[in-house]
Amino acid sequence: MTNTEPLNVAIVGLGWWGRIIADHIRASTRMRLVRATDVDERARGFATDRGLAFGTSFDEVLADPMVRGVVICTPHSQHTAQIVAAANAGKHVFCEKPLSLTSSDAARALAAVEAAGVTLAVGHEKRFEPPVMELLRLCRTGALGVPLQVEANFSQDKFLAMPSDNWRLSAKEAPAGPMTATGIHLLDLSVAIFGEARSVHASVQQLDSPLTNGDTLAVLVSFERGGHALLSAILATPYTGRFAVYGSRGWAEVRDKSHPESPQGWTLTTCMRGELPKAVDMPPAPAVLHNLEAFADAARGGAAYPVPREQMVANVCALEAAFRSAETGRVEPVTRVDSLIAR
Numbered sequence: 001m002t003n004t005e006p007l008n009v010a011i012v013g014l015g016w017w018g019r020i021i022a023d024h025i026r027a028s029t030r031m032r033l034v035r036a037t038d039v040d041e042r043a044r045g046f047a048t049d050r051g052l053a054f055g056t057s058f059d060e061v062l063a064d065p066m067v068r069g070v071v072i073c074t075p076h077s078q079h080t081a082q083i084v085a086a087a088n089a090g091k092h093v094f095c096e097k098p099l100s101l102t103s104s105d106a107a108r109a110l111a112a113v114e115a116a117g118v119t120l121a122v123g124h125e126k127r128f129e130p131p132v133m134e135l136l137r138l139c140r141t142g143a144l145g146v147p148l149q150v151e152a153n154f155s156q157d158k159f160l161a162m163p164s165d166n167w168r169l170s171a172k173e174a175p176a177g178p179m180t181a182t183g184i185h186l187l188d189l190s191v192a193i194f195g196e197a198r199s200v201h202a203s204v205q206q207l208d209s210p211l212t213n214g215d216t217l218a219v220l221v222s223f224e225r226g227g228h229a230l231l232s233a234i235l236a237t238p239y240t241g242r243f244a245v246y247g248s249r250g251w252a253e254v255r256d257k258s259h260p261e262s263p264q265g266w267t268l269t270t271c272m273r274g275e276l277p278k279a280v281d282m283p284p285a286p287a288v289l290h291n292l293e294a295f296a297d298a299a300r301g302g303a304a305y306p307v308p309r310e311q312m313v314a315n316v317c318a319l320e321a322a323f324r325s326a327e328t329g330r331v332e333p334v335t336r337v338d339s340l341i342a343r
C-alpha cells in the first residue's frame with residue numbers, strides 16, 4: 001500500500017545539478033528534503049538559505065533514521081560506492097547519471113540494491129519528457145512498425161566556461177569526452193527502444209576548444225535484436241537536442257527548445273507512411289521533478305519505478321564499450337547483461 005507521507009530524502013553533492021534537484025524536491029509534495037551533504041564547506045550557504053541541515057559527512061546522512069532515501073549528485077567515479085553504502089544502510093537511492101562507469105560496478109550497485117530491497121532510480125529525465133514518452137509509446141505499441149534506426153544529438157557549450165581542472169573535464173571521471181555529459185542520455189533512450197547493445201564504435205576528437213578530453217563525439221551502436229543508434233554529442237557548439245527514431249511504418253522526432261535545466265518545451269514531429277509529417281509544439285514540463293517523484297512513489301510502495309533495472313545495467317554495458325572504443329578506435333563488443341545479473 002502506498003504511504004501517503006512524503007519521502008524524506010537527503011541530497012548528496014550540492015554542486016550545479018544538486019542545487020537544481022534540491023529546489024525541485026523542495027517544490028514537491030511527494031518528497032521532503034531533510035538534509036544535504038557536500039564535502040565542500042562552501043555548499044553550506046545554499047543549504048542554510050533554504051533552512052536545510054548541512055554536514056560534510058555522508059556517513060552521518062546514512063546513520064540518520066529520518067532519511068529514507070538519498071539523491072546522489074556527486075562526481076561519476078563515486079556513484080557505485082555511494083549507492084552500495086546507501087543500500088547497505090537501507091536507504092532508497094536516486095543516482096544521477098551515469099549509474100556507474102563499468103558494467104561490473106553497475107552489477108555491484110544492483111546487487112546491493114536488490115539485497116536491501118530498496119528502490120533504485122537514475123537521473124535520465126529525458127524518459128519523463130512528454131514528447132519522448134509519446135515517442136517511446138509509438139515504438140512500444142508498434143505504431144511506427146519495427147524500429148530500424150535512431151539518430152540523435154545532445155550538444156551544449158556549458159563546459160567551455162569551466163576551469164580546466166574541473167572533474168567533469170577529466171578522462172578519469174568523463175571518459176570519451178561528451179559521453180557521460182550528454183551522450184549517455186541518448187544511449188539510455190536508444191536502449192529503451194532497442195534493448196541490449198551488441199557492439200559500439202565511438203570516436204572522440206578535440207577540434208576547436210580547450211577541452212583536452214575531447215569536444216566532439218560520434219557513436220555508432222548496434223543492438224542485439226537488430227537496429228542502430230547514431231549518436232552525436234558535442235561540447236563546443238550551442239545547445240541542441242534532437243532524438244529521432246525511424247521505423248518500418250513511420251518515424252518520430254523530438255526537438256528540444258532548451259536545455260533540461262530550464263525547459264522551454266519541445267516540437268514533436270511524426271510521419272506515418274503515406275501521410276505528410278505532423279509537427280506539434282509541446283509546452284514545457286518539469287521532467288526532472290517527474291523523474292524524482294516516480295522514484296518517491298516507488299519508494300513509498302506506489303507504482304514501480306518505470307525504468308527496468310536490466311535497462312539501467314544495459315546502458316552502462318554499452319557506455320563501457322563506448323569508452324573502450326574511443327580508446328582503441330575499434331568496434332568493441334558489449335558485455336551481456338545476463339553475464340552480470342540473474343534475471
Ligand SMILES: NC(=O)c1ccc[n+]([C@@H]2O[C@H](COP(=O)([O-])OP(=O)(O)OC[C@H]3O[C@@H](n4cnc5c(N)ncnc54)[C@H](O)[C@@H]3O)[C@@H](O)[C@H]2O)c1
Nearest residue numbers: 012013014015016017018037038039040073074096097123
Ligand atoms: N540529469 C542531468 O541532466 C544532469 C545534468 C547535470 C549534471 N548531472 C549529473 O549530476 C552529477 C553532479 O554533476 P554536477 O555538474 O552537479 O557537478 P558539480 O561538480 O557541480 O557538483 C558535484 C558536487 O559534489 C560534491 N562532492 C564531491 N564528492 C562528494 C562526496 N563524497 N560527498 C558529498 N559531496 C561530494 C562536490 O563538492 C560538488 O559540490 C553528475 O553525475 C552529473 O553527470 C546530471
